[in-house]
Amino acid sequence: MPGALAYAEIREGSVSRASREAVGLARRIAADAGGETHAVALGPPGTEAAAAQLAGFGADRTWVGESESLELCQPDIAAAAIARLVEAGDYDAVIFAATAQGRDIAPRVGARLGRSVASEVIECRREDGAIVVRRPMYAGKAIATLRFTPGPAVMTIRANVFAPAEESAAGQVSSLDLESLDGRVRTTALEQGDRDRLDVSEATTIVSGGRGMQGPEHWPLLEGLVEALGDEAALGASRAVVDAGWRPHGEQVGQTGKTVSPNLYFAVGISGAIQHLAGMRTAKVIVAINRDADAPIFGVADYGLVGDVFEVLPALTEAVREARQGS
Amino acid sequence: MKRVPDSATRVRVTPDGAGLDPAGVKYVVNPYDEFALEDAIRRKEEAGEGKVTVIALGPPETAESIRQALAMGADEGILLACAGSHDALSVARALADEIRGREVDLVLFGKQAIDDDNMQVPQMVAEFLGLPCATVVVGLEIEGGKATARREVEGGHEVVEFSLPAVVSTQKGLNEPRYPSLKGIMAAKRKPLEEREVTLDAPTIEFLRLDEPPAPAEGRIVGEGVDAVPELVRALRDEAGVL
Numbered sequence: 294m295p296g297a298l299a300y301a302e303i304r305e306g307s308v309s310r311a312s313r314e315a316v317g318l319a320r321r322i323a324a325d326a327g328g329e330t331h332a333v334a335l336g337p338p339g340t341e342a343a344a345a346q347l348a349g350f351g352a353d354r355t356w357v358g359e360s361e362s363l364e365l366c367q368p369d370i371a372a373a374a375i376a377r378l379v380e381a382g383d384y385d386a387v388i389f390a391a392t393a394q395g396r397d398i399a400p401r402v403g404a405r406l407g408r409s410v411a412s413e414v415i416e417c418r419r420e421d422g423a424i425v426v427r428r429p430m431y432a433g434k435a436i437a438t439l440r441f442t443p444g445p446a447v448m449t450i451r452a453n454v455f456a457p458a459e460e461s462a463a464g465q466v467s468s469l470d471l472e473s474l475d476g477r478v479r480t481t482a483l484e485q486g487d488r489d490r491l492d493v494s495e496a497t498t499i500v501s502g503g504r505g506m507q508g509p510e511h512w513p514l515l516e517g518l519v520e521a522l523g524d525e526a527a528l529g530a531s532r533a534v535v536d537a538g539w540r541p542h543g544e545q546v547g548q549t550g551k552t553v554s555p556n557l558y559f560a561v562g563i564s565g566a567i568q569h570l571a572g573m574r575t576a577k578v579i580v581a582i583n584r585d586a587d588a589p590i591f592g593v594a595d596y597g598l599v600g601d602v603f604e605v606l607p608a609l610t611e612a613v614r615e616a617r618q619g620s
Numbered sequence: 621m622k623r624v625p626d627s628a629t630r631v632r633v634t635p636d637g638a639g640l641d642p643a644g645v646k647y648v649v650n651p652y653d654e655f656a657l658e659d660a661i662r663r664k665e666e667a668g669e670g671k672v673t674v675i676a677l678g679p680p681e682t683a684e685s686i687r688q689a690l691a692m693g694a695d696e697g698i699l700l701a702c703a704g705s706h707d708a709l710s711v712a713r714a715l716a717d718e719i720r721g722r723e724v725d726l727v728l729f730g731k732q733a734i735d736d737d738n739m740q741v742p743q744m745v746a747e748f749l750g751l752p753c754a755t756v757v758v759g760l761e762i763e764g765g766k767a768t769a770r771r772e773v774e775g776g777h778e779v780v781e782f783s784l785p786a787v788v789s790t791q792k793g794l795n796e797p798r799y800p801s802l803k804g805i806m807a808a809k810r811k812p813l814e815e816r817e818v819t820l821d822a823p824t825i826e827f828l829r830l831d832e833p834p835a836p837a838e839g840r841i842v843g844e845g846v847d848a849v850p851e852l853v854r855a856l857r858d859e860a861g862v863l
């Protein structure tokens with residue numbers, strides 16, 4: 294019976310949430326066909342320990358490839374190893390999280406296998422045996438429905454849309470031979486800023502500030518709210534704020550920034566231009582704080598609060614802190 | 621380079637779900653491809669020699685977008701005419717076939733086409749050509765056939781090294797694309813633009829339909845000013861269950 298394969302990213306020795314979502318979907322697809330769920334994890338010596346976690350997260354078999362050169366992600370080696378695994382195995386789906394790595398590697402794998410790739414999938418089901426997916430196009434202004442022809446369905450899945458794999462009986466861990474695999478590009482460094490702070494694309498709660506914040510010196514107000522919201526929260530920004538140099542581009546949400554689907558999104562002093570909405574309209578709950586009751590952001594917000602950010606934020610931060618402590 | 625609907629376009633889907641309703645749609649050069657074009661033109665200007673070729677696959681109207689690229693400073697254009705496709709694999713194969721056999725140092729793409737939002741074509745072209753590929757690049761230094769690129773990843777940047785020829789996909793931050801000058805626009809009219817029909821391979825993913833996204837659930841205004849804060853927090857905790 295054909296199974297499904299998920300690519301698992303190991304970060305700082307543990308399996309990322311996005312990867313658990315990929316394993317979760319692989320498990321569902323494999324279960325439909327009565328096949329096995331496999332995961333593949335690559336990294337430096339010692340990765341096997343992290344892979345053991347995967348085995349406890351619903352992967353019947355976890356392939357682990359270890360090499361000194363994989364201290365950093367090497368996309369060509371990953372693509373070659375995964376393509377080889379798929380050619381030798383029996384998989385009808387190959388699933389990546391739509392992260393920087395997943396987006397980079399999945400098309401390389403698709404090309405090697407001669408298979409099309411569906412990016413940023415938000416729905417996946419089987420119809421008469423075929424894998425049918427839905428994915429946003431035109432910055433989320435339309436949703437396409439696509440059907441894979443028989444053969445492995447290669448896809449990246451949008452973060453925070455599919456349920457992550459739950460803990461389950463431990464599967465097997467097998468080592469993957471990376472011998473003779475070489476990269477045409479070599480990743481030599483990873484420069485990460487403040488890793489204490491989650492990137493906006495990884496957060497389940499986002500507090501984004503716009504021009505209504507009036508200046509970069511007022512960001513501590515937003516940082517306070519992020520902190521009150523807990524470890525899974527991160528800061529975002531509108532383009533107006535990034536263009537003004539108040540915040541780094543890495544925080545920008547929207548068409549020319551990042552696309553996010555958190556559980557909770559706060560738009561603070563953001564008008565709600567169509568290009569901003571393109572990046573966050575699929576958030577599960579949207580809160581807008583704006584002093585202009587006619588601001589378009591209220592049109593997509595689940596909860597709107599009309600008011601001045603400088604008055605509202607301190608009170609909101611305090612109330613959120615209390616509510617979370619109480620729960 | 622791809623011709624795409626302007627990002628401000630109101631996207632309307634035809635009632636049968638077959639695709640985008642073309643009425644009132646304004647088309648532009650894919651914004652990310654402008655970074656790629658700008659990079660190519662600058663390198664040529666700095667070297668004082670070389671040639672920038674623009675290749676675009678799409679419907680015949682794509683010629684207009686190629687003229688824009690020529691007006692920016694590219695030297696020649698090639699239009700691979702076909703109805704277009706949402707399938708990156710077959711597009712990449714056609715582009716790779718066109719590039720193969722040409723003497724190139726650098727094949728530049730945008731990181732993403734803003735219509736299909738695939739982020740796939742550059743990596744696939746690189747695989748078909750057997751070339752190194754760096755994606756989502758915001759910094760690119762080249763010296764003596766060796767390249768160092770900075771690419772955007774979650775929370776930071778990665779540095780990748782490779783030798784030329786290579787494929788690079790560009791992201792905002794790499795440069796500030798120029799506007800075509802009047803002189804450039806005049807010159808573009810006399811630059812060569814070759815047009816050829818291509819047939820794409822059958823995709824391994826079939827396009828079934830396009831739909832507009834569901835209308836957002838009716839939201840509500842919880843109130844005004846600080847007084848509304850307790851109600852907001854109550855709603856987030858008890859109704860939405862997100863606190």
Ligand SMILES: Cc1cc2nc3c(=O)[nH]c(=O)nc-3n(C[C@H](O)[C@H](O)[C@H](O)COP(=O)(O)OP(=O)(O)OC[C@H]3O[C@@H](n4cnc5c(N)ncnc54)[C@H](O)[C@@H]3O)c2cc1C
Nearest residue numbers: 503504505531532533547548549550562563564566584602
């Ligand atoms: C090709 C293209 C791509 C783009 N990509 C993006 C993108 O990726 N992301 C993005 O965000 N934008 C993008 N934009 C820009 C977008 O069109 C808007 O210009 C931008 O989102 C506006 O940012 P803003 O909401 O912060 O600012 P504004 O539109 O100026 O809104 C500020 C808001 O703050 C409110 N406000 C002011 N003071 C206060 C106060 N004291 N208390 C409460 N509220 C207050 C105002 O009522 C107003 O609604 C793009 C534009 C183009 C053309």
Ligand SMILES: Nc1ncnc2c1ncn2[C@@H]1O[C@H](COP(=O)(O)O)[C@@H](O)[C@H]1O
Nearest residue numbers: 621622677729730732733738739740741
């Ligand atoms: N039809 C096309 N013709 C020429 N270049 C294309 C075409 N489609 C995509 N590209 C290039 O590939 C990049 C990524 O596109 P995509 O993978 O479709 O998101 C774009 O920014 C373009 O540079």
